[in-house]
Amino acid sequence: MQQSIDTVTLTEEQRDCYQELTNVAMGQAADRLARLLDAYVVLPIPKVSLIDIEDLRSIIESTNDDESVSAVCQGFIGAGIAGEALLLFNDTSFTDLARLTRYEEELTHQTQLELLMDVSSLLIGACIQGIGEQLEIHFNQGHPVVLGQHCNVDQVLKSGNQQWRRTLAIEIHYTLETVNVNCELLLLFSEDSAERLNHIIEFLLD
């Protein structure tokens, strides 16, 4: 692959366009979440930004807690655009989530995992498919992987193809009204995918 010297850029126009795309997609996702949980989901404003590896490190580090499962990531790829979705929960959310999804058992490690998987399937799937539909890209999703418990941050970030410095990230912060549930959905695109996405966005803007 050709090493490009210039890193990913993001103009104000492009940022607005991503924000609009995400708005539509996450609206669909929030609708599904609301129907699953039978609760009112507060629609947030997505944050589109370029993040560097240190930002990501601190995000993943915050999940690296032995006691609880708190993050799931899932890869997606379509039309040469690849990225990962990362769903993070804070621990206090689980008790309320369990009640909403009618998990009667005790809140163990296992139930937390079930909850995390249920919600991530919904949110990640809906968001990615929603964005894909608008860009006319069919995204394939890989299997979710649990982070936090089994991962060493340094290893994850050092290994393999982590040659990137700054890349495109879309952050969506979901909260539920009246209950204490909040989770963060992070869509990260690889550096070359971000460039490709920018091209597609340019077409839409013209």
Place this chain on the structure above:
Amino acid sequence: MTKPAIEINDIHWLMDILQNIDVGLIVLNRDYQIQLWNGFMESHSGLSPQSAKGQNLFELFPDIPSDWFRKKAEPVFQLKTRTFTIWEQRPYLFRFKNYRPITGRATFMYQNTSVIPLESVDKCVDHICVIIYDVTDMAVEHLDAKRLRQEAQSSKSPKQQSPVIPFADANQWNLSLEQSLDSADTSLLMLELRFATRPPSQSNYQPKIESLVSKRISASDTASWLSSYHIGLLLSHKDDQQSMDLISNLRSDLKGQFSNLDCPSLTAGISRSKDGFPNTQAWQKSAANQLRLQR
């Protein structure tokens, strides 16, 4: 999205691919009746597509926890979303034998599954497709690495001379039970504690008893609380006499640890994997029956 145009002739080789691809494919309708059962599923389950077709999934495979699976499948019907399950949640959806029965180290096939919606012409989702992936090698390696890490950590702490085996949680217990079911010789012991007087609070007696049991078992064994007064033990390669010895040792340990009045009595039921049980429920039931006879 463009749909590839499929010629009628192409259907033949598409069907061939469906039959030969090394992942499990099942199509289910709204009533969870099987509509498609591919070659992978046929080979591993021993059920032909003819006999599987039209059958209710949960009736054909009573092992599958229907509440759990419905929770994963209903959003696919209702919300047209995909759902996924990974082996960390449940090791498998279908209990199949390991693909490598000779050199593979797991007794069963670990599975990841995806459930995807299938839209009909009127854009409704009347069918779902369940895709089953064999992830045994990955799971076994993962569990090995985890065990090694734990061993390395416990060897770092110098205080512990003889290794004390910590109690397993319910999840680990079920996994061990599954793994031992097909093993040549594992004894399942169900221990019951009975207090003559009003039982003390759980936090009072459980740690004491836990440390007594932990000292008596070896690294290849598993122990777990099944309820407040029941302990499950999985002992590998112990005959009945050895198991009985362990129990009588535990009884004398208890006497040393508790005062006369508070000392719980210990009863045990033993059931061995070599007797052959169809599933873990049956195995546990047999041990529970033995326990009842001993009372």
